[in-house]
Amino acid sequence: MPPLSLKPAKTIAKCRRKNYAFKNVPKELLTEILARVGSSSLTDLVNAKVSCKEFLEAASEDYVFEHVKMDSIPLFPWRDEHYGLSSFLARCTESGNPEALFRQGMMDYFFNWQNDSGLKFLERAASKGHPAATYVYGIILVRSVGHELRNKGVKLLTDLKRSTSSLGITECRKKAYSILQPTWGRSYMIEIGPAESEVYWKKKKTCSDCKSKALRNPTQTINRWIPDTDFQDDPCSCDSCLWDLEAIKFCMMQRTGRYTLTES
Incomplete structure (x- = not known):
């Protein structure tokens, strides 16, 4: 070519x-x-x-x-x-081209160590309806410490899932991976290890919202997410736990290039 x-x-x-x-x-x-x-x-x-x-x-x-x-x-x-x-x-x-804003946001946040600038670019791209930017921005907010920012991230991702379907989430994840996959200069949003994964599964088992959804879907089995190169919805998980797990897998993708996460 x-x-x-x-x-x-x-x-x-x-x-x-x-x-x-x-x-x-x-x-x-x-x-x-x-x-x-x-x-x-x-x-x-x-x-x-x-x-x-x-x-x-x-x-x-x-x-x-x-x-x-x-x-x-x-x-x-x-x-x-x-x-x-x-x-x-x-x-x-x-x-204000959405794709250009998305690319600049990814480069600033994950490669140039300019988190504030990167977040602003991603937020602008997301506000213009860019699916991949909405996905990455939402994941970052879910990993935030502040309760308000975290809730904003959960809402963004939930709305994105409803508007694009599960296939759309898969494509957003692949789009992010296409930028993050080079091993040179890779930056990590947050370190995720076995300890944090164990905390997630403990929270998941005690989450009252997840238990309520499981009772409303007695014929469904809890999705153990093994393996899942494609995004899979879980009828027995609340939105908060669903995106917690996706955020963990996103961070693992940065380190290993894989999405798979097993229950400890």
Whole structure:
């Protein structure tokens, strides 16, 4: 696959000529059009910019950078050369692009040791409806000491599960893992060891909310989470215990690259 370029195709550049078709079209409408083009294909957006002067000017608006699709941009653009990826990513982040905010939040929190900055970026991305950012931000809040922050994290994750289904949680987890999996420079959100896992299982067995759910689902068996590369809901767990366990497994994933957790 050839390297991604933010420059237009040569054939289009050579054919560039004066075009007055959009001269009288409101700039706001052109910006909306390009934002929709960019949300589908970055390549199409780059090519559209050279079709006429009006598109080129409209494409410089923050609104376009906020909505541009970033799937073709590598997570770690080691070789920038003359393609301008670094400045492009910075502009997307400044413009509030959810994917750019998510990536910057992950890098700051887990690699650059800038927790406050990382949390702010993740929170902004989550507020814009980015599923993976909501997942990671929620997990961090669940691990917080403060009762209010923890409850906020539980609510965020529960709402995310309801809106995206269990498959959606699995994809969010994989998205986070794709960024955290490199062994170089890996940072840990919190150390999780056998002692903490044992505390969880003791809490789980004495949780009144979990017992109530188990009584309402007598035909269900308690999910022991062995093994679970995919997210599995547990009809016998309350939301608090469900996300406690997911947070523990998320932290284990950072250290070992695996999700499996067995009951002690």
